Amino acid sequence: MLRFSGGSSAVVLVALAVLAVLATGCGGGADTAGEKAPTGDSAKAGGASSSGKPAAAGTVDFDTVFTTEERFKRALPDPASMAGWTPKRAGADIEETPKPAAECGADTHWDCTSVADGDANFEEVGERALFDLVAYADKKAAQDACRKEKDWSAKYSKADVPPVPGVESHAYYRNAGGLDGLDLTMCLGTVIAQVRLEGGGSTLDPATAHSLAQVFVPRIQKAAAS
Template identity: 55%
Template sequence: MRTPARARASAAGFSTAFNTEQKIQAALPDPDSMKGWKPKTGKAHVVEQPTPPAQCGPDWDCAAVADGSAKFEEVGEIVTFHLYAFADQPTAQDACRKETTQMAKYTKAEVAPLDGATSHAYYRNAGGLDGINVSLCLGTVVGRVTIEGGGSNLDPKTAHSMSRILIDRVRKAATAS
């Protein structure tokens, strides 16, 4: 899924470094932003010695300086939000390109473009659960929204709305810095 040039420019213009656990936690959805969903897990982690990007090869998240996730459940569906923070925009853009290349082997999902982020979506099956993933590139972070569940209808509209929540949270955390 391609994002309009205007949205790509706005996503590329944001350079906040999410290099603390507090910044990662602020960027991830919380129970208030996920009304109707039950919180399951959440974590944030700062990498003590990040790998230099030149040493990562095809491993797209290798150079992350921090990461975090938050998981919520609603009637048999689970949504997981992941954030990978990078030291700067060029490193994040490189990670996004590598992630897009790795995910090209999966079936594309038709999720509407997300203003403010470069994104792509795909279906996958892992551990007996069907899933839909939306990957988002926003300035210095790469985010992923995964919705999965046994028998889930994997509605692209749900994937879009969950992705919108993550984009809004990241932007809000960036402006609070």
């Protein structure tokens, strides 16, 4: 079962089949994959602003603020776009009263000022792929959080994941809770998007992280333009 929670305390249970419907009904069908995830031209640069117009200079950029469950559903990978992977869970949490930057301060966690977040998790032969999307009230807040996250992650070993065109990104290997993982963080528009590989059967292959990012980024762009 998949959980999508909104701005109140209510919890909405969504069957896995709903995401399959969203793949066609919400523009996700064009992102279907082969084994694990597609590569190639699926993640060409050229973002969308809140008006739906392409961003300048091939940069993935937009002013859209992600504060609805529907927008997260469109942005997060679904079973149709992750052929070969088994969906485990997905959800979104919209903050009723986001914290202002002044209240968060300079030393707090990088997601302190976020207005919403969502995630979708998949498994394939002992390997887990986790997609996280953290939304902010505007691009400046997102950029500030991106800088803070990059400074925070500098203590970890760098992973050589090829960049997605037009997207600022960095990747690193991380051990958390006794579980090794590879984290790819991408900063675009008003959000921070992360792809994580982990699991006992995972090789933590940078190429896999890159191909998954090429599934994720176009979906975020479409959700921002919708």
